Amino acid sequence: MMNNIEKRLESKGDLSERVRLADLEKETFDVESMLLDILKEDFKKEAPPGTSFLDWLKSKDDDYYKRIKLGSGGSTSKGKIKEPVDVKKIDLTGEFLKTADLLSKLSDAEREVVRDLLNKSFNLGN
Helix, strand or coil: CCCCCCCCCCCCCCCHHHHHHHHHHHHHHHHHHHHHHHHHHHHHHHCCCCCCHHHHHHHCCHHHHHCCCCCCCCCCCCCCCCCCCCCCCCCHHHHHHHHHHHHHCCCHHHHHHHHHHHHHHCCCCC
16 A cells, blocks of 8 residues: 655644634725725715826825724724634544445445545555
C-alpha cells in the first residue's frame, strides 16, 4: 500500500478568528455600500449637469466627508465577536455499526464496487 502523506500537520486553533474576520468583512462591505449610496444621492442633488461623479468627489473638501452620517451605528473601534459554536459530537461506534450493517447487506459485486471506489477516492491502488 502506498501512502503519500509524509508528515501529519497539527491543527492551529479553532475557526473563531475566521468567523470574526468574515463578520468584519461583511460589516465593512455594508458600510462601504451605505457610504456609496449617500454619495450617489448627494451627487444627484448637488452636481451641475455634465459633471462626472469623480470630478464631483474631487471637488468636495475634507469637512464634507467628515460630516457624512452613516445611520445609527455604534462604535467602530471594536467588531462584534461571536462566541464559538459547540463542536458536534459524532458517535463513531454507532456510525461504524451502521456502515458494517449496510456492507453486510450488499452482494459481493456491490461490495467490490464500493471497495474499488474507496481505493480510487483515496488513491490507494489495489
